[in-house]
Amino acid sequence: MERRTVYVGASSLPRVKISKDHPRYRSLVTRERMAAMVEEGIVSTTGLIAHGRGEAFDYLLGETTVPEADLAEKAAAAWLLRAERPVITVNGNAAALAAKELGDLARATGALVEINLFHRSEGRLRKVCDLVEEEMGMKVLGREQDAVLEGIASDRARCTSQGLLAADVVLIPLEDGDRAEAMAKAGKKVISIDLNPLSRTTLAAEVAVVDELTRAVPNMVRWANELRNRPEEAQAVLAAFRNQENLAAVMRRICRGLRKGTADRSER
């Protein structure tokens, strides 16, 4: 986490000094880091807008891992451990926010990592692959895409035959709705991480994690380490998890927060 606080402000703007005592310190530092990552060519401008959408939903959740999210993260870890060919997809925003942590999760669960950009160009793909491999300390798939995912018309269908195409369980942090639906249709077990509880990505998932990425992934690593040598407990977690009920509980929680006005901690 230490490296992350280096980025406080995009270089074209006056550097922003954020007090560690600020109640929203973490969110503000993350925001500045994302802005800086646009200049590095890792995050696209529309990726920055998507980050803002996430901020709004996170704000309604109180910027904390709610109990429903913790439960989904435990189930997600159990699914990844149980999978035969688990794959974690990483796009520009996921790379900018949590490359190192996603690498930890891949190691903890034996998953492969595949880079999959929404706004794809050769140059950007290379940059993101380089960043992610450096942060993770491991090789990733996706520099050469030799397969396509059915049901997507554009070149966003592109993937690798070794990775996404062959996967039985896929973890898709911050993924696009079209791709999430295509993966579900292809019979893969989809685990999403998306702060919007109503997004098509969330709705396409069998395990929908509604949580902020940099909180969700370390918690999933913790659960994976806890469940790794306890297959019976992992099995019990999977059997007990009810995704739709869990999502409905998240909505009720957001509504309670809206009614009480508890989310009024924004600096905006």
Add this chain to the structure above:
Amino acid sequence: MERRTVYVGASSLPRVKISKDHPRYRSLVTRERMAAMVEEGIVSTTGLIAHGRGEAFDYLLGETTVPEADLAEKAAAAWLLRAERPVITVNGNAAALAAKELGDLARATGALVEINLFHRSEGRLRKVCDLVEEEMGMKVLGREQDAVLEGIASDRARCTSQGLLAADVVLIPLEDGDRAEAMAKAGKKVISIDLNPLSRTTLAAEVAVVDELTRAVPNMVRWANELRNRPEEAQAVLAAFRNQENLAAVMRRICRGLRKGTADRSER
């Protein structure tokens, strides 16, 4: 509105073709326009994230002007008409989204326009002033800031003595919470336009418009034209408007949408 559809995609990215039949056409075109405006130096990268936060709340409202917003827009128009020294503040995001429409509102209500950037630099201030004056076809205040707003420590306190400092009623689209609170403390009647129903800006306002800027402003112009020569009706609107009740109704509406899952039209 025709000019607005010109910007579809930032120039550094593959141009995005958006079908007019897409249910979220308007939101997607606006998003691409905002991304393009970053490259022009009008919108800051953190402004882009703020736009994303707005998108999320708008999405929960169904991307429509809800009845509570229409009511607040009518009250806002009545207040601007009744004011002795109304001022409309314009920052980078407001300039990028609705400069022309805000100019129409200034003319319809006799308000002055003052440019007020959150991430201020001389170069950016000049660019935004030039853009807004061209789009509005009128002079704006703010190139020379000769006064400060009490209660703000940074240079974000800067304003003009002729404009903001002397105003009795201020319309503050997409404004920062600190400045909104400082204006309220200075005794000004604050009218906000902010999609976050719980933001400090919304909570500081006496008339809080929870609506998307490009929908809200033309509707306020329409109400201003309707009420201009009917002072008794305008007075009745002001007397009847209950800001807190109106905001509470917006929250209930968002909750109903969340429960029904009606906001699941996102492409994300």
